Amino acid sequence: xxxxxxxxxxxxxxxxxxxxxxxxxxxxxxxxxxxxxxxxxxxxxxxxxxxxxxxxxxxxxxxxxxxxxxxxxxxxxxxxxxxxxxxxxxxxxxxxx
Amino acid sequence: xxxxxxxxxxxxxxxxxxxxxxxxxxxxxxxxxxxxxxxxxxxxxxxxxxxxxxxxxxxxxxxxxxxxxxxxxxxxxxxxxxxxxxxxxxxxxxxxxxxxxxxxxxxxxxxxxxxxxxxxxxxxxxxxxxxxxxxxxxxxxxxxxxxxxxxxxxxxxxxxxxxxxxxxxxxxxxxxxxxxxxxxxxxxxxxxxxxxxxxxxx
Numbered sequence: 361x362x363x364x365x366x367x368x369x370x371x372x373x374x375x376x377x378x379x380x381x382x383x384x385x386x387x388x389x390x391x392x393x394x395x396x397x398x399x400x401x402x403x404x405x406x407x408x409x410x411x412x413x414x415x416x417x418x419x420x421x422x423x424x425x426x427x428x429x430x431x432x433x434x435x436x437x438x439x440x441x442x443x444x445x446x447x448x449x450x451x452x453x454x455x456x457x
Numbered sequence: 458x459x460x461x462x463x464x465x466x467x468x469x470x471x472x473x474x475x476x477x478x479x480x481x482x483x484x485x486x487x488x489x490x491x492x493x494x495x496x497x498x499x500x501x502x503x504x505x506x507x508x509x510x511x512x513x514x515x516x517x518x519x520x521x522x523x524x525x526x527x528x529x530x531x532x533x534x535x536x537x538x539x540x541x542x543x544x545x546x547x548x549x550x551x552x553x554x555x556x557x558x559x560x561x562x563x564x565x566x567x568x569x570x571x572x573x574x575x576x577x578x579x580x581x582x583x584x585x586x587x588x589x590x591x592x593x594x595x596x597x598x599x600x601x602x603x604x605x606x607x608x609x610x611x612x613x614x615x616x617x618x619x620x621x622x623x624x625x626x627x628x629x630x631x632x633x634x635x636x637x638x639x640x641x642x643x644x645x646x647x648x649x650x651x652x653x654x655x656x657x658x659x
């Protein structure tokens with residue numbers, strides 16, 4: 361199996377990679393926090409979180425804080441494993457050069 | 458994608474992991490100034506005890522009360538200076554002063570510190586004075602070690618050294634004053650200087 365197969369297409373984008381990086385070291389993050397850290401628009405972020413959610417790499421929890429809706433994201437077990445594999449593949453690729 | 462892009466990916470990952478989980482706008486400068494305040498406070502206390510209290514500390518005298526006041530003032534000025542310098546640096550870094558990372562940092566720093574502070578007040582109220590200096594160093598060290606997970610990692614080493622000094626201080630109560638000066642004064646200045654050169658000069 362070649363190394364390239366371990367590069368996960370789902371993470372091969374700056375914003376999706378960013379979302380996963382943040383969620384790997386935080387128990388959870390809400391929409392606003394992700395938006396500020398990644399410096400992206402609402403629509404852009406929403407489409408990328410949806411993509412990761414569809415792959416079951418992150419879980420989404422919607423709730424209300426007072427009257428304000430609040431969306432929290434967290435990694436799933438599958439997402440953590442997939443992300444680790446992706447990073448290892450990246451590192452291998454870099455060391456090969 | 459080329460290898461260069463992958464390298465960029467990795468550094469971006471690291472950067473985001475740090476930025477989202479650690480509050481890094483602490484400045485070495487606040488460490489240096491906290492050390493200076495501690496040294497000034499210790500010098501005044503030393504002078505008072507030597508000239509107005511016959512070289513020993515009488516527990517019900519005004520000198521003892523003044524020493525406690527000095528201690529409070531040192532803590533107060535260290536904290537206000539730290540808040541001021543940190544706010545300025547956070548603004549410069551475009552980092553928010555009050556967000557998830559700073560909240561977590563302060564909470565985890567304060568848990569051991571307030572526990573220790575209350576414990577010291579309790580034993581002081583029970584007239585057990587001998588270990589107060591050692592306990593201050595130990596609990597402050599524990600607070601730093603605990604906080605290091607949410608800030609610049611190097612704080613951990615300062616914490617460990619403070620804990621060791623505290624334990625030595627507990628073994629040698631006679632040297633409590635000098636170990637306190639070493640731990641809160643000299644160490645803060647040395648450490649703040651190293652941090653300043655390492656992180657602020659850039």
